[in-house]
Amino acid sequence: MSYLNAIYKENVYPKYMALNFLKLLNPIAPFITEELWNKMGNNNTISYEAWPTYDDSYLVESEIEIGVQVNGKLRASIKVSKDESNESYLEKAKKEVNVINNINGKTIVKEIVIPGRIVNIVVK
Numbered sequence: 643m644s645y646l647n648a649i650y651k652e653n654v655y656p657k658y659m660a661l662n663f664l665k666l667l668n669p670i671a672p673f674i675t676e677e678l679w680n681k682m683g684n685n686n687t688i689s690y691e692a693w694p695t696y697d698d699s700y701l702v703e704s705e706i707e708i709g710v711q712v713n714g715k716l717r718a719s720i721k722v723s724k725d726e727s728n729e730s731y732l733e734k735a736k737k738e739v740n741v742i743n744n745i746n747g748k749t750i751v752k753e754i755v756i757p758g759r760i761v762n763i764v765v766k
Contacts, residue, residue, distance in 0.1 A: 657682070662694040710735040711762040712744040720761070728755040735761040 645663065649655055661682060668675040668688050679688040703724070708731070710718040718738035722731055732753055735741055741763070748765040755761050 664688060665691055665694060706758060708758065709760050710738060710741055711760060712741060713764060714762070717741050717744055724758060728757065731755050731757070731761050735763070 661679075661684075664675045664679055664682075665688060668679075672689075676688055705721050705723050707719050707721050709716050710720055717740045718735070720731075720734045720738065722734060732755060736745070745763060745765050750763060751766050752764040753762075754764070
């Protein structure tokens with residue numbers, strides 16, 4: 643269903659994508675996929691076709707979302723790239739409105755940054 647919802651948003655849907663989707667759907671609904679496979683201009687059976695391949699580069703995320711805590715309570719979330727420094731994490735965290743409201747007028751006791759996970763600011 644997620645795949646179909648993504649397709650509905652597209653203006654142009656390439657034929658090779660439709661054929662690959664039929665290959666994936668074939669073990670679940672063999673009769674209808676075989677019929678659709680023939681209607682799309684293929685004379686051979688879908689059962690003996692090779693499965694679609696995937697590209698690992700699409701699975702790598704360059705930007706992640708991490709939480710920002712003030713005194714152990716989640717106050718905001720920020721988007722950072724994986725290779726940013728701890729200082730840039732703190733800079734972005736301190737620019738968030740909700741974080742500013744919670745640290746304004748207070749003394750920062752400790753700043754904890756766990757790269758790729760969370761930023762925690764302890765105030766008194």
